[in-house]
Amino acid sequence: MFGPAGRLAVEQRLPGLREELDVDLCVVNGENIADGAGITGKLADKLLSSGADAVTLGNHAFRRDGIGPYLDASDRVIRPANAGSLLPGRGMTVVEARNGVSVAVINLLGQLFVDAAESPWEMVDGLVDEARLVTPVVVVDFHAEATSEKVAIARWLDGRVTAVIGTHTHVQTNDARILPGGTAAISDAGMTGPHDSVIGVEAELAIRRMRTRLPVRFRPAEGGVRIEGVVVDCSDGGRAERVELLRVEV
Numbered sequence: 394m395f396g397p398a399g400r401l402a403v404e405q406r407l408p409g410l411r412e413e414l415d416v417d418l419c420v421v422n423g424e425n426i427a428d429g430a431g432i433t434g435k436l437a438d439k440l441l442s443s444g445a446d447a448v449t450l451g452n453h454a455f456r457r458d459g460i461g462p463y464l465d466a467s468d469r470v471i472r473p474a475n476a477g478s479l480l481p482g483r484g485m486t487v488v489e490a491r492n493g494v495s496v497a498v499i500n501l502l503g504q505l506f507v508d509a510a511e512s513p514w515e516m517v518d519g520l521v522d523e524a525r526l527v528t529p530v531v532v533v534d535f536h537a538e539a540t541s542e543k544v545a546i547a548r549w550l551d552g553r554v555t556a557v558i559g560t561h562t563h564v565q566t567n568d569a570r571i572l573p574g575g576t577a578a579i580s581d582a583g584m585t586g587p588h589d590s591v592i593g594v595e596a597e598l599a600i601r602r603m604r605t606r607l608p609v610r611f612r613p614a615e616g617g618v619r620i621e622g623v624v625v626d627c628s629d630g631g632r633a634e635r636v637e638l639l640r641v642e643v
Protein backbone atom coordinates (compact mmCIF):
# COMPACT_ATOMS: atom_id res chain seq x y z
CA MET A 394 0.00 0.00 0.00
CA PHE A 395 1.18 3.49 -0.79
CA GLY A 396 0.18 6.91 0.51
CA PRO A 397 -3.16 8.44 1.41
CA ALA A 398 -4.71 7.34 -1.91
CA GLY A 399 -3.89 3.68 -1.21
CA ARG A 400 -5.13 3.99 2.34
CA LEU A 401 -8.43 5.49 1.28
CA ALA A 402 -8.92 2.80 -1.37
CA VAL A 403 -8.46 0.07 1.25
CA GLU A 404 -10.68 1.74 3.82
CA GLN A 405 -13.47 2.12 1.27
CA ARG A 406 -13.15 -1.12 -0.67
CA LEU A 407 -11.53 -3.83 1.43
CA PRO A 408 -14.58 -4.86 3.49
CA GLY A 409 -16.68 -5.28 0.29
CA LEU A 410 -13.86 -7.05 -1.57
CA ARG A 411 -13.43 -9.52 1.26
CA GLU A 412 -17.09 -10.47 1.00
CA GLU A 413 -17.11 -10.54 -2.80
CA LEU A 414 -14.02 -12.77 -3.04
CA ASP A 415 -14.97 -14.80 0.05
CA VAL A 416 -11.61 -14.17 1.67
CA ASP A 417 -10.89 -15.82 5.03
CA LEU A 418 -7.67 -13.97 5.77
CA CYS A 419 -6.16 -10.74 4.49
CA VAL A 420 -2.50 -9.72 4.86
CA VAL A 421 -1.52 -6.21 3.84
CA ASN A 422 1.94 -4.72 3.45
CA GLY A 423 1.51 -1.28 5.01
CA GLU A 424 5.04 0.06 5.18
CA ASN A 425 4.31 3.17 3.11
CA ILE A 426 0.84 4.26 4.16
CA ALA A 427 1.98 7.34 6.09
CA ASP A 428 2.39 9.89 3.25
CA GLY A 429 4.39 7.39 1.20
CA ALA A 430 7.02 6.53 3.82
CA GLY A 431 6.53 4.52 6.99
CA ILE A 432 3.48 3.80 9.12
CA THR A 433 2.08 5.12 12.41
CA GLY A 434 0.26 3.17 15.11
CA LYS A 435 -2.93 5.08 14.42
CA LEU A 436 -2.84 4.23 10.72
CA ALA A 437 -2.00 0.60 11.46
CA ASP A 438 -5.03 0.37 13.75
CA LYS A 439 -7.21 1.84 11.02
CA LEU A 440 -5.91 -0.73 8.57
CA LEU A 441 -6.74 -3.54 10.98
CA SER A 442 -10.24 -2.19 11.51
CA SER A 443 -10.73 -1.88 7.71
CA GLY A 444 -10.34 -5.64 7.25
CA ALA A 445 -6.64 -6.50 7.37
CA ASP A 446 -5.91 -9.42 9.70
CA ALA A 447 -2.16 -8.88 9.73
CA VAL A 448 0.07 -6.06 8.54
CA THR A 449 3.61 -6.62 7.28
CA LEU A 450 6.25 -3.93 6.81
CA GLY A 451 9.61 -3.52 5.10
CA ASN A 452 12.72 -1.38 4.79
CA HIS A 453 10.71 1.77 5.70
CA ALA A 454 9.15 0.24 8.82
CA PHE A 455 10.78 2.68 11.23
CA ARG A 456 10.48 5.94 9.30
CA ARG A 457 7.92 7.36 11.76
CA ASP A 458 8.39 8.26 15.43
CA GLY A 459 6.55 6.15 17.95
CA ILE A 460 6.16 3.05 15.81
CA GLY A 461 8.68 1.09 17.95
CA PRO A 462 6.57 0.85 21.12
CA TYR A 463 3.51 0.17 18.97
CA LEU A 464 5.24 -2.80 17.29
CA ASP A 465 6.44 -4.11 20.65
CA ALA A 466 2.83 -4.17 21.86
CA SER A 467 1.20 -5.39 18.64
CA ASP A 468 0.59 -9.02 17.83
CA ARG A 469 -0.75 -8.36 14.33
CA VAL A 470 1.64 -5.77 12.89
CA ILE A 471 5.08 -7.21 12.18
CA ARG A 472 8.36 -5.92 10.75
CA PRO A 473 10.96 -7.90 8.80
CA ALA A 474 12.50 -10.54 11.07
CA ASN A 475 15.99 -9.79 9.72
CA ALA A 476 15.74 -5.98 9.90
CA GLY A 477 17.88 -5.95 13.06
CA SER A 478 17.90 -7.94 16.29
CA LEU A 479 17.94 -4.76 18.42
CA LEU A 480 14.83 -3.32 16.78
CA PRO A 481 11.42 -3.31 18.47
CA GLY A 482 8.69 -5.64 17.26
CA ARG A 483 8.71 -9.15 15.83
CA GLY A 484 9.00 -10.77 12.44
CA MET A 485 6.31 -13.42 12.73
CA THR A 486 2.76 -13.66 13.98
CA VAL A 487 -0.02 -16.24 14.05
CA VAL A 488 -3.54 -14.99 13.35
CA GLU A 489 -6.86 -16.76 13.14
CA ALA A 490 -8.63 -16.69 9.78
CA ARG A 491 -12.40 -16.12 9.54
CA ASN A 492 -12.90 -19.89 9.08
CA GLY A 493 -11.03 -20.64 12.31
CA VAL A 494 -7.75 -21.81 10.71
CA SER A 495 -4.52 -20.52 12.27
CA VAL A 496 -2.22 -18.82 9.78
CA ALA A 497 1.39 -17.90 10.45
CA VAL A 498 2.67 -14.77 8.73
CA ILE A 499 6.40 -14.20 8.34
CA ASN A 500 8.00 -10.96 7.10
CA LEU A 501 11.58 -10.97 5.74
CA LEU A 502 13.81 -8.55 3.84
CA GLY A 503 15.93 -9.56 0.90
CA GLN A 504 19.63 -8.88 1.03
CA LEU A 505 20.23 -7.77 -2.59
CA PHE A 506 20.03 -3.95 -2.93
CA VAL A 507 18.12 -3.72 0.37
CA ASP A 508 19.54 -2.87 3.79
CA ALA A 509 18.99 -6.07 5.78
CA ALA A 510 20.87 -6.54 9.05
CA GLU A 511 21.08 -10.27 8.53
CA SER A 512 20.77 -12.52 5.51
CA PRO A 513 17.25 -13.91 5.12
CA TRP A 514 18.82 -17.28 4.32
CA GLU A 515 20.31 -17.45 7.82
CA MET A 516 16.90 -17.06 9.47
CA VAL A 517 14.21 -18.36 7.18
CA ASP A 518 14.44 -22.06 8.02
CA GLY A 519 14.23 -21.43 11.77
CA LEU A 520 11.22 -19.16 11.34
CA VAL A 521 9.41 -21.62 9.09
CA ASP A 522 10.08 -24.48 11.53
CA GLU A 523 8.74 -22.35 14.37
CA ALA A 524 5.64 -21.44 12.37
CA ARG A 525 4.97 -25.03 11.32
CA LEU A 526 4.97 -26.17 14.94
CA VAL A 527 1.79 -24.06 15.28
CA THR A 528 0.11 -24.42 11.86
CA PRO A 529 0.75 -25.82 8.37
CA VAL A 530 -0.66 -22.63 6.78
CA VAL A 531 2.30 -20.25 6.48
CA VAL A 532 2.48 -17.05 4.44
CA VAL A 533 5.80 -15.30 3.80
CA ASP A 534 5.97 -11.65 2.75
CA PHE A 535 9.42 -11.45 1.15
CA HIS A 536 10.19 -7.75 0.86
CA ALA A 537 12.97 -7.58 -1.67
CA GLU A 538 14.27 -5.77 -4.73
CA ALA A 539 15.70 -8.52 -6.95
CA THR A 540 13.47 -10.97 -8.80
CA SER A 541 16.29 -13.55 -8.69
CA GLU A 542 16.27 -13.53 -4.90
CA LYS A 543 12.47 -13.68 -4.76
CA VAL A 544 12.32 -16.63 -7.14
CA ALA A 545 15.14 -18.39 -5.28
CA ILE A 546 13.57 -18.08 -1.84
CA ALA A 547 10.21 -19.26 -3.17
CA ARG A 548 11.91 -22.34 -4.62
CA TRP A 549 13.81 -22.93 -1.37
CA LEU A 550 10.57 -22.82 0.63
CA ASP A 551 8.49 -24.84 -1.84
CA GLY A 552 6.51 -27.50 -0.01
CA ARG A 553 7.16 -25.98 3.41
CA VAL A 554 4.99 -22.84 3.23
CA THR A 555 1.67 -21.97 1.61
CA ALA A 556 2.74 -18.80 -0.17
CA VAL A 557 5.78 -16.61 -0.77
CA ILE A 558 4.52 -13.19 -1.76
CA GLY A 559 7.05 -10.65 -3.00
CA THR A 560 6.63 -6.98 -2.10
CA HIS A 561 8.66 -3.74 -2.25
CA THR A 562 8.99 -3.05 -5.97
CA HIS A 563 5.36 -1.85 -6.32
CA VAL A 564 4.91 -3.27 -9.84
CA GLN A 565 2.73 -6.38 -10.08
CA THR A 566 4.58 -9.18 -11.84
CA ASN A 567 3.04 -11.70 -14.21
CA ASP A 568 4.54 -14.81 -12.57
CA ALA A 569 1.92 -15.93 -10.06
CA ARG A 570 2.28 -19.70 -9.97
CA ILE A 571 2.07 -22.80 -7.81
CA LEU A 572 5.43 -24.51 -7.47
CA PRO A 573 5.73 -28.33 -7.68
CA GLY A 574 5.70 -28.77 -3.89
CA GLY A 575 2.48 -26.78 -3.45
CA THR A 576 3.72 -23.30 -2.60
CA ALA A 577 2.09 -20.31 -4.30
CA ALA A 578 4.55 -17.62 -5.37
CA ILE A 579 4.72 -14.25 -7.07
CA SER A 580 7.68 -11.91 -7.42
CA ASP A 581 5.64 -8.81 -6.63
CA ALA A 582 2.03 -8.47 -5.54
CA GLY A 583 1.89 -4.93 -6.91
CA MET A 584 0.84 -1.63 -5.41
CA THR A 585 -2.39 -0.50 -3.85
CA GLY A 586 -2.11 3.19 -4.50
CA PRO A 587 -1.78 5.82 -7.23
CA HIS A 588 -0.49 4.29 -10.47
CA ASP A 589 -0.35 7.61 -12.34
CA SER A 590 3.06 8.03 -10.72
CA VAL A 591 6.57 6.58 -10.42
CA ILE A 592 5.85 3.72 -8.02
CA GLY A 593 3.53 5.98 -6.00
CA VAL A 594 5.47 9.24 -6.08
CA GLU A 595 4.46 12.21 -8.26
CA ALA A 596 6.23 11.36 -11.51
CA GLU A 597 7.65 14.83 -12.13
CA LEU A 598 9.39 14.85 -8.73
CA ALA A 599 10.87 11.36 -9.10
CA ILE A 600 12.13 12.18 -12.59
CA ARG A 601 13.59 15.51 -11.45
CA ARG A 602 15.57 13.80 -8.69
CA MET A 603 16.87 11.13 -11.06
CA ARG A 604 17.77 13.58 -13.84
CA THR A 605 19.40 16.30 -11.76
CA ARG A 606 20.69 14.32 -8.76
CA LEU A 607 19.46 17.22 -6.61
CA PRO A 608 17.55 16.44 -3.43
CA VAL A 609 13.84 16.64 -4.21
CA ARG A 610 11.16 16.21 -1.59
CA PHE A 611 8.78 13.47 -2.74
CA ARG A 612 5.00 13.77 -2.58
CA PRO A 613 2.63 10.81 -3.01
CA ALA A 614 0.66 10.99 -6.25
CA GLU A 615 -3.13 10.78 -6.32
CA GLY A 616 -4.32 9.56 -9.72
CA GLY A 617 -4.98 6.15 -11.24
CA VAL A 618 -5.68 4.39 -7.95
CA ARG A 619 -5.79 0.61 -7.98
CA ILE A 620 -5.95 -2.13 -5.39
CA GLU A 621 -3.47 -4.83 -6.32
CA GLY A 622 -2.54 -8.13 -4.70
CA VAL A 623 -3.00 -11.85 -5.02
CA VAL A 624 -5.66 -14.28 -3.86
CA VAL A 625 -4.49 -17.72 -2.77
CA ASP A 626 -6.70 -20.73 -2.10
CA CYS A 627 -5.20 -23.48 0.03
CA SER A 628 -6.10 -26.73 1.74
CA ASP A 629 -6.31 -27.06 5.53
CA GLY A 630 -2.93 -28.78 5.24
CA GLY A 631 -1.43 -25.57 3.89
CA ARG A 632 -0.98 -26.64 0.27
CA ALA A 633 -1.76 -23.88 -2.25
CA GLU A 634 -4.43 -24.86 -4.77
CA ARG A 635 -4.96 -21.63 -6.71
CA VAL A 636 -3.25 -18.27 -7.00
CA GLU A 637 -4.75 -15.36 -8.88
CA LEU A 638 -3.76 -11.77 -9.45
CA LEU A 639 -6.02 -9.13 -7.96
CA ARG A 640 -6.28 -5.80 -9.76
CA VAL A 641 -9.20 -3.50 -9.01
CA GLU A 642 -9.58 0.01 -10.41
CA VAL A 643 -10.89 2.32 -7.71
Ligand SMILES: [Fe+2]
Pocket residue numbers: 424451452453536560561
Ligand atom coordinates in the same frame (compact mmCIF):
# COMPACT_ATOMS: atom_id res chain seq x y z
FE1 LIG B 1 10.03 -1.34 0.65
